[in-house]
Amino acid sequence: xxxxxxxxxxxxxxxxxxxxxxxxxxxxxxxxxxxxxxxxxxxxxxxxxxxxxxxxxxxxxxxxxxxxxxxxxxxxxxxxxxxxxxxxxxxxxxxxxxxxxxxxxxxxxxxxxxxxxxxxxxxxxxxxxxxxxxxxxxxxxxxxxxxxxxxxxxxxxxxxxxxxxxxxxxxxxxxxxxxxxxxxxxxxxxxxxxxxxxxxxxxxxxxxxxxxxxxxxxxxxxxxxxxxxxxxxxxxxxxxxxxxxxxxxxxxxxxxxxxxxxxxxxxxxxxxxxxxxxxxxxxxxxxxxxxxxxxxxxxxxxxxxxxxxxxxxxxxxxxxxxxxxxxxxxxxxxxxxxxxxxxxxxxxxxxxxxxxxxxxxxxxxxxxxxxxxxxxxxxxxxxxxxxxxxxxxxxxxxxxxxxxxxxxxxxxxxxxxxxxxxxxxxxxxxxxxxxxxxxxxxxxxxxxxxxxxxxxxxxxxxxxxxxx
Amino acid sequence: xxxxxxxxxxxxxxxxxxxxxxxxxxxxxxxxxxxxxxxxxxxxxxxxxxxxxxxxxxxxxxxxxxxxxxxxxxxxxxxxxxxxxxxxxxxxxxxxxxxxxxxxxxxxxxxxxxxxxxxxxxxxxxxxxxxxxxxxxxxxxxxxxxxxxxxxxxxxxxxxxxxxxxxxxxxxxxxxxxxxxxxxxxxxxxxxxxxxxxxxxxxxxxxxxxxxxxxxxxxxxxxxxxxxxxxxxxxxxxxxxxxxxxxxxxxxxxxxxxxxxxxxxxxxxxxxxxxxxxxxxxxxxxxxxxxxxxxxxxxxxxxxxxxxxxxxxxxxxxxxxxxxxxxxxxxxxxxxxxxxxxxxxxxxxxxxxxxxxxxxxxxxxxxxxxxxxxxxxxxxxxxxxxxxxxxxxxxxxxxxxxxxxxxxxxxxxxxxxxxxxxxxxxxxxxxxxxxxxxxxxxxxxxxxxxxxxxxxxxxxxxxxxxxx
Numbered sequence: 001x002x003x004x005x006x007x008x009x010x011x012x013x014x015x016x017x018x019x020x021x022x023x024x025x026x027x028x029x030x031x032x033x034x035x036x037x038x039x040x041x042x043x044x045x046x047x048x049x050x051x052x053x054x055x056x057x058x059x060x061x062x063x064x065x066x067x068x069x070x071x072x073x074x075x076x077x078x079x080x081x082x083x084x085x086x087x088x089x090x091x092x093x094x095x096x097x098x099x100x101x102x103x104x105x106x107x108x109x110x111x112x113x114x115x116x117x118x119x120x121x122x123x124x125x126x127x128x129x130x131x132x133x134x135x136x137x138x139x140x141x142x143x144x145x146x147x148x149x150x151x152x153x154x155x156x157x158x159x160x161x162x163x164x165x166x167x168x169x170x171x172x173x174x175x176x177x178x179x180x181x182x183x184x185x186x187x188x189x190x191x192x193x194x195x196x197x198x199x200x201x202x203x204x205x206x207x208x209x210x211x212x213x214x215x216x217x218x219x220x221x222x223x224x225x226x227x228x229x230x231x232x233x234x235x236x237x238x239x240x241x242x243x244x245x246x247x248x249x250x251x252x253x254x255x256x257x258x259x260x261x262x263x264x265x266x267x268x269x270x271x272x273x274x275x276x277x278x279x280x281x282x283x284x285x286x287x288x289x290x291x292x293x294x295x296x297x298x299x300x301x302x303x304x305x306x307x308x309x310x311x312x313x314x315x316x317x318x319x320x321x322x323x324x325x326x327x328x329x330x331x332x333x334x335x336x337x338x339x340x341x342x343x344x345x346x347x348x349x350x351x352x353x354x355x356x357x358x359x360x361x362x363x364x365x366x367x368x369x370x371x372x373x374x375x376x377x378x379x380x381x382x383x384x385x386x387x388x389x390x391x392x393x394x395x396x397x398x399x400x401x402x403x404x405x406x407x408x409x410x411x412x413x414x415x416x417x418x419x420x421x422x423x424x425x426x427x428x429x430x431x432x433x434x435x436x437x438x439x440x441x442x443x444x445x446x447x448x449x450x451x452x453x454x455x456x457x458x459x460x461x462x463x464x465x466x467x468x
Numbered sequence: 469x470x471x472x473x474x475x476x477x478x479x480x481x482x483x484x485x486x487x488x489x490x491x492x493x494x495x496x497x498x499x500x501x502x503x504x505x506x507x508x509x510x511x512x513x514x515x516x517x518x519x520x521x522x523x524x525x526x527x528x529x530x531x532x533x534x535x536x537x538x539x540x541x542x543x544x545x546x547x548x549x550x551x552x553x554x555x556x557x558x559x560x561x562x563x564x565x566x567x568x569x570x571x572x573x574x575x576x577x578x579x580x581x582x583x584x585x586x587x588x589x590x591x592x593x594x595x596x597x598x599x600x601x602x603x604x605x606x607x608x609x610x611x612x613x614x615x616x617x618x619x620x621x622x623x624x625x626x627x628x629x630x631x632x633x634x635x636x637x638x639x640x641x642x643x644x645x646x647x648x649x650x651x652x653x654x655x656x657x658x659x660x661x662x663x664x665x666x667x668x669x670x671x672x673x674x675x676x677x678x679x680x681x682x683x684x685x686x687x688x689x690x691x692x693x694x695x696x697x698x699x700x701x702x703x704x705x706x707x708x709x710x711x712x713x714x715x716x717x718x719x720x721x722x723x724x725x726x727x728x729x730x731x732x733x734x735x736x737x738x739x740x741x742x743x744x745x746x747x748x749x750x751x752x753x754x755x756x757x758x759x760x761x762x763x764x765x766x767x768x769x770x771x772x773x774x775x776x777x778x779x780x781x782x783x784x785x786x787x788x789x790x791x792x793x794x795x796x797x798x799x800x801x802x803x804x805x806x807x808x809x810x811x812x813x814x815x816x817x818x819x820x821x822x823x824x825x826x827x828x829x830x831x832x833x834x835x836x837x838x839x840x841x842x843x844x845x846x847x848x849x850x851x852x853x854x855x856x857x858x859x860x861x862x863x864x865x866x867x868x869x870x871x872x873x874x875x876x877x878x879x880x881x882x883x884x885x886x887x888x889x890x891x892x893x894x895x896x897x898x899x900x901x902x903x904x905x906x907x908x909x910x911x912x913x914x915x916x917x918x919x920x921x922x923x924x925x926x927x928x929x930x931x932x933x934x935x936x
């Protein structure tokens with residue numbers, strides 16, 4: 001008799017599979033206030049690894065971390081017209097504090113352009129103060145009517161970068177550098193996800209931006225997920241917050257600002273891009289635990305601890321799993337659910353033969369490896385698993401993106417994948433018609449795949465898809 | 469003619485000196501909403517180093533990071549009577565969100581015992597699930613009537629640990645272990661601060677705790693600062709949130725919980741414990757920049773970059789400072805303000821002589837060091853500066869703690885230092901009289917200096933002081 005599957009199969013109901021993985025792999029739960037989430041330790045360890053990798057790239061890009069307040073005076077948001085219009089419907093408002101009604105209500109930050117703009121205005125005086133490159137790791141609140149854990153939550157965790165530059169060109173180049181060197185590099189080389197990068201249409205642009213660049217990933221069901229965005233804000237916030245400087249000739253100029261962010265939504269993207277019917281599959285370069293060393297029986301506990309220590313000493317993120325009083329089958333299911341790239345299982349026979357059993361989560365193989373060559377075998381297997389995960393995701397992306405010639409064909413293709421269509425053919429009218437069918441333009445790219453600037457260009461191609 | 473000092477001298481006005489350092493060393497500013505703060509990049513880099521050191525110790529203590537929501541239903545707080553009474557006056561309340569009035573107002577977390585209690589109740593079923601050891605890094609909000617940057621702000625950053633245990637003893641031992649192995653160890657060995665550890669009196673206990681353990685540091689003006697606390701919560705939250713488990717005999721039992729936290733307040737403690745009239749003095753083991761490598765002239769820039777790279781390669785946190793178009797005096801003042809432990813200055817003569825000038829912030833010495841021996845000299849100097857900073861703080865603590873025999877003498881001693889007085893002599897009545905003079909019992913210790921348990925004991929000694 002076949003056992004009931006641990007998870008709803010992806011093919012049966014992908015959104016249900018997603019919820020099942022999040023629950024069974026102990027990643028997160030819904031919080032008590034609508035739309036909020038509790039990130040459980042294993043889910044949080046994935047986020048911590050994302051933070052570490054993204055933070056290192058942000059620092060390499062020259063930005064410095066800072067922290068700005070959670071609470072923003074309501075009046076600040078109103079200073080930039082498009083910005084307040086975009087965020088007003090999603091704001092949470094504190095009206096009472098310290099036992100009294102506040103004179104001016106404060107909003108819980110939905111993003112921090114306004115409050116950071118206020119301080120940039122104080123800190124930037126001369127061209128010598130530019131560029132000013134800031135980033136913060138923080139929680140933000142956007143009230144969600146249809147929340148979905150990690151993907152769309154009323155509170156989420158993110159980094160938001162905010163920079164000020166002397167010229168349009170410098171701001172444009174920096175926003176683009178963040179897109180490629182921070183987000184795309186991290187997503188491709190650590191998350192093992194092929195990413196389509198391009199610019200958003202005017203309709204999909206960030207509220208207050210003159211240009212939004214985006215990283216779009218394909219999920220297991222062929223839908224798109226916006227994984228990170230980088231905005232050129234022009235001089236909109238500089239004007240609203242009087243951020244200006246004296247240039248080298250002594251003339252007063254407004255700065256040009258950018259902002260860019262990536263959030264806990266990436267955890268959702270990781271799950272949906274790589275997961276299978278047995279659970280998560282975590283790319284080795286991200287994995288908080290790359291190798292789970294499993295003591296199959298009580299008599300192999302000592303060996304398992306020693307092997308985990310040996311791997312750790314070699315720089316591998318290894319953890320010993322010693323629950324020998326729990327049925328082995330259940331432990332194997334747990335490990336598959338959590339998606340550790342490798343398992344090293346040590347049973348009594350392995351002990352006797354001075355070997356271990358190496359189980360690969362992604363390739364799905366089981367092989368016996370002598371103890372003496374374990375570090376080398378593990379290191380090689382991790383690299384192979386990383387490459388294989390990317391290859392499989394790349395293959396899916398290539399297979400599910402089709403070139404089409406009409407908006408109708410684009411809508412059709414978006415039922416199970418993405419469409420590419422000339423922007424000259426689709427246009428804003430076609431974009432509107434697609435939107436009525438919940439299909440959106442994910443981004444515009446040049447014919448050669450490169451990212452266009454904010455200005456009009458002929459021969460742009462639109463990627464069209466349903467999206468989370 | 470003597471120049472005006474960069475900072476208000478400590479002896480003239482210590483609180484003003486504190487504000488001056490925070491502004492001039494570019495650590496933080498007040499935010500636009502009353503009591504909030506903006507942590508600037510240099511201030512935040514101190515916090516990031518504190519986070520890294522404390523987080524490593526928390527993980528070594530077996531706790532795992534997670535994340536719980538910012539918003540807590542108002543009803544949760546009301547379930548534990550003392551807790552709600554303690555926090556009600558400080559709550560910020562969200563009444564409107566998503567354009568509507570909420571059915572139930574939500575509070576912005578002042579601390580997370582309640583919401584974490586709710587989830588512990590779901591996750592703990594059997595004795596096998598215990599202990600449950602969680603921690604989170606988060607922002608919390610407690611509305612402050614008299615805010616002071618880093619010390620008392622309406623929003624602050626902290627870590628809050630929350631654990632559940634099968635027995636009173638296990639919870640007690642864990643709370644104590646966190647006190648010693650996480651907080652005290654970090655404060656003494658990294659922050660270079662001698663710390664008095666003890667238990668709080670009933671009056672000073674955390675709202676909802678049966679026992680609060682504390683780390684108290686002495687500031688430059690002889691006042692005390694509570695730097696971190698660890699609470700035994702007994703079964704108060706277990707009862708309020710039904711956190712129970714089946715023990716090995718199959719009987720249902722309430723768990724015993726603990727909570728413990730340390731915050732951005734530690735940055736204020738660092739400033740006030742070690743700063744002098746020239747600015748901050750950062751202990752080398754904490755310092756984000758241990759060595760500032762200063763190119764005195766344009767022709768020494770290349771050498772400065774090379775020396776910074778050599779030090780970095782040797783594992784020293786070094787940064788090159790190349791602002792050769794800024795007057796050298798101002799650059800030296802900046803470096804003193806920021807309190808980098810060491811400066812390596814490289815002028816034209818140093819270049820010619822294949823040497824550098826090594827300036828120690830704490831010892832205040834300037835010596836010429838040959839390039840060939842620089843890494844060794846720097847490493848040795850960093851260790852000496854760390855030891856010297858601790859020695860000086862220890863000397864101050866020893867000099868300013870006096871043993872007294874009456875509450876009147878204790879109040880008198882608290883004008884410029886701390887008093888030690890037998891708790892049997894002071895008692896709660898004496899504590900109340902001291903409180904009327906803004907003097908408090910910082911903690912109770914045993915006669916041998918060790919930390920007492922929650923129960924009554926004879927011969928306890930009270931540390932008495934004014935506090936921030």
